[in-house]
Amino acid sequence: MLYREAGDFKTSYASDNQTFPIRFDRVAYWVVMAFAFLVLPMIMGDYWANSVVVPFLIYVIAALGLNILIGYTGLLSLGTAAFMAVGAYATFKLTTSFPGMPIYIVFLLSGLITSAVGVLFGLPSLKIKGFYLAVATLAAQFFLIWLFTRVGWFFNYSTTGQISMPERSMFGVLITGASASSTAVYFTCLIFVVGMAWLARNLTRGTVGRSWMAIRDMDIAAEIIGVNPLIAKLSAFAVSSFFVGVAGALTFAVYLGAAEAGEAFGINKSFLVLFMVIIGGLGSILGSFLGAAFLVVLPVILKLLLVDTLGWPADLARHLEVMIIGALIIIVLIAEPHGIAALWRTIKDKLRLWPFPH
Amino acid sequence: MKMTKLAAVLAATLVAAPAVAQDLHFPMLNYRTGPFAPGGIPFADGYQDYLTLINQRDGGIGGLPIRTSECETAYNTERGVECYESIRGDNPLILQPLSTGITYQLIPRVTADGIPLHTMGYGRTSALEGETFPWVFNYPANYWDGASVAINYLLEQNEDSLEGKKIVLIYHNSAYGREPIPTLENLSERYGFELVEVPVDSPGQEQSSQWLQIRRERPDYVIMWGWGVMNAVAIQEAANIRFPMDHFIGIWWSGSENDVVPVGAGADGYTALTFHGVGRDYPVYEDIQTYVVDRGMAAGNGDQIGSAVYSRGLYAAMLAVEAARTAQELAGHAQITAAEMRTGMEHLSITEERLTELGLPNFSAPFDVSCQNHGGSGAAMMQQWDADTQTWSLITDWIQSDRELIGELATADAAAYAAENSITPGCL
Numbered sequence: 091m092l093y094r095e096a097g098d099f100k101t102s103y104a105s106d107n108q109t110f111p112i113r114f115d116r117v118a119y120w121v122v123m124a125f126a127f128l129v130l131p132m133i134m135g136d137y138w139a140n141s142v143v144v145p146f147l148i149y150v151i152a153a154l155g156l157n158i159l160i161g162y163t164g165l166l167s168l169g170t171a172a173f174m175a176v177g178a179y180a181t182f183k184l185t186t187s188f189p190g191m192p193i194y195i196v197f198l199l200s201g202l203i204t205s206a207v208g209v210l211f212g213l214p215s216l217k218i219k220g221f222y223l224a225v226a227t228l229a230a231q232f233f234l235i236w237l238f239t240r241v242g243w244f245f246n247y248s249t250t251g252q253i254s255m256p257e258r259s260m261f262g263v264l265i266t267g268a269s270a271s272s273t274a275v276y277f278t279c280l281i282f283v284v285g286m287a288w289l290a291r292n293l294t295r296g297t298v299g300r301s302w303m304a305i306r307d308m309d310i311a312a313e314i315i316g317v318n319p320l321i322a323k324l325s326a327f328a329v330s331s332f333f334v335g336v337a338g339a340l341t342f343a344v345y346l347g348a349a350e351a352g353e354a355f356g357i358n359k360s361f362l363v364l365f366m367v368i369i370g371g372l373g374s375i376l377g378s379f380l381g382a383a384f385l386v387v388l389p390v391i392l393k394l395l396l397v398d399t400l401g402w403p404a405d406l407a408r409h410l411e412v413m414i415i416g417a418l419i420i421i422v423l424i425a426e427p428h429g430i431a432a433l434w435r436t437i438k439d440k441l442r443l444w445p446f447p448h
Numbered sequence: 449m450k451m452t453k454l455a456a457v458l459a460a461t462l463v464a465a466p467a468v469a470q471d472l473h474f475p476m477l478n479y480r481t482g483p484f485a486p487g488g489i490p491f492a493d494g495y496q497d498y499l500t501l502i503n504q505r506d507g508g509i510g511g512l513p514i515r516t517s518e519c520e521t522a523y524n525t526e527r528g529v530e531c532y533e534s535i536r537g538d539n540p541l542i543l544q545p546l547s548t549g550i551t552y553q554l555i556p557r558v559t560a561d562g563i564p565l566h567t568m569g570y571g572r573t574s575a576l577e578g579e580t581f582p583w584v585f586n587y588p589a590n591y592w593d594g595a596s597v598a599i600n601y602l603l604e605q606n607e608d609s610l611e612g613k614k615i616v617l618i619y620h621n622s623a624y625g626r627e628p629i630p631t632l633e634n635l636s637e638r639y640g641f642e643l644v645e646v647p648v649d650s651p652g653q654e655q656s657s658q659w660l661q662i663r664r665e666r667p668d669y670v671i672m673w674g675w676g677v678m679n680a681v682a683i684q685e686a687a688n689i690r691f692p693m694d695h696f697i698g699i700w701w702s703g704s705e706n707d708v709v710p711v712g713a714g715a716d717g718y719t720a721l722t723f724h725g726v727g728r729d730y731p732v733y734e735d736i737q738t739y740v741v742d743r744g745m746a747a748g749n750g751d752q753i754g755s756a757v758y759s760r761g762l763y764a765a766m767l768a769v770e771a772a773r774t775a776q777e778l779a780g781h782a783q784i785t786a787a788e789m790r791t792g793m794e795h796l797s798i799t800e801e802r803l804t805e806l807g808l809p810n811f812s813a814p815f816d817v818s819c820q821n822h823g824g825s826g827a828a829m830m831q832q833w834d835a836d837t838q839t840w841s842l843i844t845d846w847i848q849s850d851r852e853l854i855g856e857l858a859t860a861d862a863a864a865y866a867a868e869n870s871i872t873p874g875c876l
Contacts, residue, residue, distance in 0.1 A: 137537070140529075140533045254869075267556060267560075346529060350549060397519075404519055
């Protein structure tokens with residue numbers, strides 16, 4: 091009843107090709123946007139902004155980036171955290187070398203630098219794929235982290251190897267540093283998420299995205315029909331690393347404020363983003379949001395429920411949290427091997443026909 | 449986006465009602481889980497047991513009960529930040545994260561929010577410059593003191609000359625482990641010993657290549673900056689290559705029972721630094737037995753009492769309570785704020801008489817904190833492990849660190865921090 095195409099006539103090519111062909115989706119999209127931009131900042135406290143919503147938004151960007159690589163192009167990468175580190179260290183170097191540079195420009199430039207590094211480490215993908223490529227990107231993970239902890243130039247020769255974000259503002263509002271308001275931080279992340287999700291959605295709908303998917307489905311066939319594998323694979327690495335780099339820059343600059351390559355961008359983080367993509371759904375923009383929510387928001391909600399509401403000891407709750415999340419991952423993957431996004435797709439198909447079974 | 453909405457709804461329902469009762473909030477950022485739990489558990493137990501003792505025996509501080517809250521960080525910086533965000537609105541008086549990584553995240557935040565941060569024997573060393581870091585304290589000793597005390601001890605052992613000696617620093621490859629390097633480099637130039645740095649990546653379960661390198665280097669001494677599982681593995685590897693244990697010196701975080709017991713007899717003679725007494729031979733432990741353990745209120749499993757890191761947690765809690773007491777005296781009322789607590793910490797004076805009153809005679813070196821010096825005395829002792837009796841025993845008296853050199857290095861580092869973050873140093 092709610093969710094149907096009947097009566098929604100497409101009278102032009104533009105309306106036929108729009109992102110959300112169903113009216114309900116379009117309305118839902120605008121409702122969510124209005125909620126995120128207008129309502130959420132009003133009702134959300136500092137705690138929720140700084141420790142739940144902001145990391146969620148940042149991980150969405152990282153998951154979108156990795157989804158482009160794994161979900162759309164079929165290239166497995168285990169170096170996500172290292173590319174996030176590239177974004178973070180690029181931000182640090184740029185903003186300490188050019189303090190006057192607008193911070194949003196710094197984030198975008200950090201993304202571009204990461205993009206270049208990503209292309210470099212993407213070169214082996216022209217020859218190898220699957221597990222072999224995963225191992226090559228694993229090398230990126232170890233090499234880059236090693237570089238950032240050993241070469242003093244990257245952390246301005248600070249004695250501990252920690253990088254700390256100085257205070258920077260944009261349009262007269264403080265964005266980074268401890269005094270920045272949670273609203274400013276939230277809007278910064280939200281603007282980047284909306285912009286990048288829009289970019290990802292439209293890239294994957296167009297020629298570039300179709301060439302990525304052709305490579306994913308069968309690279310030899312794609313080559314025969316005229317897709318250049320060199321351009322398709324390297325562009326996937328470039329775009330993916332751009333997203334991941336911006337996520338790393340935001341993690342360091344607005345979320346953590348200080349970071350250290352080995353601790354903040356270790357291999358665990360690579361796996362975390364990979365799990366987000368797999369649980370959320372490969373090759374789905376919505377899946378990146380759902381996957382990030384599952385692995386970032388759920389643990390905090392469990393903690394609040396067990397420790398703050400039920401009053402259980404913090405360590406017991408933490409052990410239980412690990413078990414519950416682990417069990418949920420297995421249950422989700424057994425019930426829906428293609429991720430939570432596929433579950434949503436099934437519901438959508440059922441809703442379209444409802445109340446008729448066929 | 450769907451989840452965000454759900455989260456917001458849950459947030460609205462889960463926000464707890466603010467406490468109206470008068471109390472002093474001492475939050476605990478513990479880690480009883482994760483790879484560093486063997487170090488986090490005894491510290492947390494010692495900290496909590498001492499606060500329970502104060503509540504049970506004295507009815508709190510100045511008549512006000514202490515309220516504790518626990519947040520699990522798992523030694524992870526992101527969780528540490530989440531914990532900080534969750535307690536900062538709840539009038540916390542003092543934060544002790546027991547993690548150098550989390551400390552670095554918290555320094556700018558506590559400075560902006562006005563909450564005192566006490567990093568006892570860890571954290572950012574240059575925070576001893578109280579004028580640049582008004583909200584951060586690292587008394588009674590810091591890593592650079594540790595490095596300097598270790599070298600002073602070795603000088604004592606070698607008739608005041610380390611000329612031509614070779615000393616290896618094996619360290620946890622993180623902000624924590626890298627802290628002593630500038631001091632040791634400086635001291636190596638001054639005393640003419642050769643310093644070889646050997647990093648171990650976290651968590652440090654695998655160190656055979658590092659110890660192969662150490663074996664090849666044939667050092668006279670090995671100094672270790674380790675934490676968690678890395679310590680026991682390093683001591684095991686040293687025992688395997690038959691490195692003389694009394695030439696192997698650990699920082700205070702590498703000197704707990706957990707580090708030496710797994711190695712068995714091979715660890716006999718291993719030495720480590722400590723900035724407080726060890727063992728249970730202090731009157732305060734009788735009170736802990738009477739008021740805490742016998743009443744069934746011991747933290748955790750209650751099996752850590754008297755261990756080296758437990759003593760450190762107890763010491764940290766004792767200093768926090770003493771600072772709160774000082775703050776109450778200065779403020780003239782019992783319900784102190786975080787800002788008054790900071791003033792109390794800045795005027796903290798630990799004397800031998802006070803220690804005896806507290807049931808901890810000669811447990812710590814006497815020290816005074818001031819606005820210029822947030823770093824305390826910087827003195828430490830050496831403790832040695834006896835594998836037969838399974839005890840640590842103190843083998844030296846207090847050894848003073850080279851505070852002149854440390855002051856110079858700290859001033860330079862603090863000045864760089866002040867310039868980077870546009871801070872004008874000064875007393876609050």
